[in-house]
Amino acid sequence: MQFSVTFRHMEPTDSLKAYARERMERIRKYLPDPISCHVVMSTERHNHRIEVNFQLHNGLTIAGHETTENMYSSIDLCIAKIERQVRKYKGKLEERRTRPHGVEPLPWSHSIVKEAFHGVDGDHGHAPGAAGGDGHAHASSESRSPDFKVVRTEKFHANPMSVADAIVQLNLLHENFLVFRNDTDHKVAVVYRREDGGYGLIETGAQN
Numbered sequence: 138m139q140f141s142v143t144f145r146h147m148e149p150t151d152s153l154k155a156y157a158r159e160r161m162e163r164i165r166k167y168l169p170d171p172i173s174c175h176v177v178m179s180t181e182r183h184n185h186r187i188e189v190n191f192q193l194h195n196g197l198t199i200a201g202h203e204t205t206e207n208m209y210s211s212i213d214l215c216i217a218k219i220e221r222q223v224r225k226y227k228g229k230l231e232e233r234r235t236r237p238h239g240v241e242p243l244p245w246s247h248s249i250v251k252e253a254f255h256g257v258d259g260d261h262g263h264a265p266g267a268a269g270g271d272g273h274a275h276a277s278s279e280s281r282s283p284d285f286k287v288v289r290t291e292k293f294h295a296n297p298m299s300v301a302d303a304i305v306q307l308n309l310l311h312e313n314f315l316v317f318r319n320d321t322d323h324k325v326a327v328v329y330r331r332e333d334g335g336y337g338l339i340e341t342g343a344q345n
Contacts, residue, residue, distance in 0.1 A: 138171045145179035153178065153208060160216045161189070167223040169231050170194040178208060187211045189219060196296050197230065199223060199309045222309055229305045295325050303328045304336050 140161065142154045161174050168191060177188040185208040191199040199222070203215035223230070297320045298306065307315040307328055314329035319340075327339040 138165065139173035140176075141173070142176045142178065145177065147178065147180040153212075156209060157187075157212055160212050163216060164220045164223055167220070167227055167230075168193060168199070180208075185211050187215050189215055191219075193230070195230070196298070197302070197306055197309065201311060218311075222311075226305050226309065229302070297323070300326070300328065300338060307336075 140158055142149075142157060157176050157178070161176070165171060170193065172192045172194055174192075175190045179186050179188075183206050184204050185206060186202065186204040187208065188202040189200060193199070199219060201215045201219040201222075203211045203218065205211045205214065295316045295318045296306075297318045299320055303315055303317045303326070306317070307330070314327055316325065316327050318324070319326050325341045329337045329339070331337050
């Protein structure tokens with residue numbers, strides 16, 4: 138298994154790298170043939186954050202992150218979280234040994250959009266109805282349409298997998314939704330978490 142560590146906004150140390158590697162080895166026994174493990178350690182003020190990403194031969198990705206006031210504690214808590222998830226889905230991970238032949242992942246991008254309202258003075262961040270003085274600002278703001286701005290774009294691949302595998306991947310990544318390519322009909326679909334604790338599925342009509 139390839140192992141790499143990236144340090145951001147902090148001095149790299151061999152002791153932290155060795156400690157992280159030792160902790161990552163603890164959960165290898167639960168993983169079917171991991172290809173690589175990449176760890177990112179970063180600090181901001183008093184926060185020490187770690188992000189871990191395991192890439193498996195069967196196409197699944199296992200990820201986790203944690204932030205505390207001590208990097209060693211962040212490592213321990215992150216690995217404990219990943220270990221619980223991996224043990225929970227160990228059977229599913231072993232079942233999905235290989236990616237379906239002849240089906241390649243599709244590139245997709247996900248953009249996060251911020252909605253901004255403009256008042257008469259050109260300020261941002263004021264919602265419609267924020268009136269001042271004689272109330273003319275209220276009327277003006279209501280007559281204007283909100284502006285939408287893309288504040289972040291993330292690129293990823295829609296990997297081929299079954300709906301069941303997509304839900305497993307969703308949980309292993311600790312995400313709220315996952316775009317994937319259904320391995321039965323090759324169509325792009327989305328699984329997402331519902332507020333009631335269940336999962337939803339969005340299917341697309343276009344075939345690729």
